[in-house]
Amino acid sequence: MQHIEANGYSVFFNEKGYTSLNHFISQRNYSNIFIISDTNSNENCLPKFLSLLETDKNNEIIEIEPGETEKNITTCVEIWSILTELGADRKSLLINIGGGVITDIGGFIASTFKRGIDFINIPTTLLAMVDASIGGKNGVDLGNLKNQIGVINVPKMVIIDTDFLSTLPQNEMRSGLAEMLKHGLIFDEKYWNEFKDLNQKDFADFDQLIHRSVEIKNEIVMQDPTENGIRKALNFGHTLGHAIESYFLENESKKTLLHGEAIAIGMILESFLSYEKELISREEYQEIKYVLKEIYPFIEFDKNDIEQIIKLLSFDKKNEYGKILFVLLDKIGNIKINQQINNESIFKAFEDYHL
Structure with missing residues (x-):
């Protein structure tokens, strides 16, 4: 499928996405790579992604529990702290691989950590593919109120691999x-x-x-x-x-x-x-x-x-x-x-x- 040009980034589909990702990373001098995922995506999607990621950069996986209840500022503070402890700096790259909660919160974390680091969205649910990962909206809920805190900031690219949909209920x-x-x-x-x-x-x-x-x-x-x-x-x-x-x-x-x-x-x-x-x-x-x-x-x-x-x-x-x-x-x-x-x-x- 033909890639889609968005405001300041591109949306790639299936195999072409991984080729584009590896080329993108090879052209940039990132200090390290961090991957945010939840337990479901970690089990069902991350193995394929890691097998196709071609880089000599150090990468660290940060895993959270799945679900909307994790989409809050407390989770952000925990991940900001982990990034700091692991030596993330302004030249780090954050890759968000998961559903809408992961792309929403991951984009928000990247946009605010050290006043902003690069991030890439790899949505693994249908909802994230057609909505959450597209358009640059990132944020968290305030209590039970949806998406009250956030920013508009676009990723460097989005990769939609429809093969991941086979894992969804x-x-x-x-x-x-x-x-x-x-x-x-x-x-x-x-x-x-x-x-x-x-x-x-x-x-x-x-x-x-x-x-x-x-x-x-x-x-x-x-x-x-x-x-x-x-x-x-x-x-x-x-x-x-x-x-x-x-x-x-x-x-x-x-x-x-x-x-x-x-x-x-x-x-x-x-x-x-x-x-x-x-x-x-x-x-x-x-x-x-x-x-x-x-x-x-x-x-x-x-x-x-x-x-x-x-x-x-x-x-x-x-x-x-x-x-x-x-x-x-x-x-x-x-x-x-x-x-x-x-x-x-x-x-x-x-x-x-x-x-």
Whole structure:
């Protein structure tokens, strides 16, 4: 697959990625190389990566536990301390190999350690491949609040090896698929239509779908790297989706939702809000709702759940001047940003979700 040129870096695919990585490292005088990974990627993905890494530079592996609960400033402090103890300096290279938690936190650690060192992302989950590792957003959660602390800073390159997807359980694949579905809804109706019958797709098709998903995100980010305008489109489904994810993360009586599972619900709810504002037709809304509910498990919400989720909306990153702002669809393949919605409409969206 053809590599993709982004703002200041390139996204390489499969075998070409390792060739490009080895050439890149050989052309730069790094003092040493550090690899951040979690226990899952360390077991399933790191052996292949290390077998293809060609360098005489010393490399150290820093392993953390998997999961969103590790994406916090405490983990950062621990890794900054380890880097210091191991003699990392401003000429060190950090390679993040893992899912979205690893690329998010690894990019943040690299961007802030000694005021910034070079880093490379090697995403190993579908979610990280099509979303988290692309676009330069790096950061951590603040308590249960998603991505409240962070920076925008691009890696030196991203390598997407779809062979790593064979190690993922189905629920993790579905989680990443939510972002691909989102890319179609906000940018490319033809791409959205590709997902209406996933049973007809084979793995070769899926490689191309991943490539197109990365293209879409990159095209949006290239227009608006710092999210002052059109890049907000990528938050479709995330205003309510992140609030749902945070609520389930902090509530011990609830089963924790994967990112994509929460975002899928958010996309259904925000599609209803788009329909209610007459931005999409009833038929478009019903199509979106049907496709997403066929893929993702139904989650029950009671009145208290919804009230608590609405309270969490006040912490959304897109909010401005105390106003909660949504990204809504304006027909499939287009969006409207900075849309205000009242609580009554949100309750109606949840009510329709239950039907």
